Amino acid sequence: MSEQTAAQQPLPAVDYLKLPDGDSPYLEGCKCKECEAIFLGSRAVCAKCGTRDAMETIRLSNKGKLYTYCIVHRSFPGIQVPYISAIVDLEDGVLIKGCMINTDPEPEKLKFDMPVEVVYKDALGRKDSDGNQYISYFFQPRE
Ligand SMILES: [Zn+2]
Numbered sequence: 001m002s003e004q005t006a007a008q009q010p011l012p013a014v015d016y017l018k019l020p021d022g023d024s025p026y027l028e029g030c031k032c033k034e035c036e037a038i039f040l041g042s043r044a045v046c047a048k049c050g051t052r053d054a055m056e057t058i059r060l061s062n063k064g065k066l067y068t069y070c071i072v073h074r075s076f077p078g079i080q081v082p083y084i085s086a087i088v089d090l091e092d093g094v095l096i097k098g099c100m101i102n103t104d105p106e107p108e109k110l111k112f113d114m115p116v117e118v119v120y121k122d123a124l125g126r127k128d129s130d131g132n133q134y135i136s137y138f139f140q141p142r143e
Pocket residue numbers: 032033034035036037046047048049050051
């Protein structure tokens with residue numbers, strides 16, 4: 001029954017993750033036409049200058065730097081630990097939280113300001129009650 005209601009294609013895990021047909025996934029942000037401030041996701045009012053209805057939708061960079069992180073050793077039941085919860089400063093100036101993958105969860109392997117890139121993968125194999133699969137974003141070290 002749940003298989004009948006599941007979408008054919010995986011769904012984005014968050015609304016600012018876009019999965020265009022025939023193109024690469026990307027994170028969507030918005031840019032103020034007045035002061036050029038950039039934010040994650042969409043908004044009607046600029047949080048920097050207060051201008052209303054002057055936000056244009058933009059595609060955010062997949063490159064950034066590791067701003068800070070936390071190695072998580074205890075979590076909810078069913079969540080594999082340890083994992084790296086990270087905050088990344090994208091090249092656009094947007095700060096975004098997510099999980100760092102493809103590197104060991106060891107402080108020696110993680111340097112502040114190290115170059116990282118955003119990658120898009122299945123959301124750890126998790127499905128919702130309707131059987132929908134999800135694509136999420138992760139960070140990994142960049143050469
Ligand atoms: Zn503004």
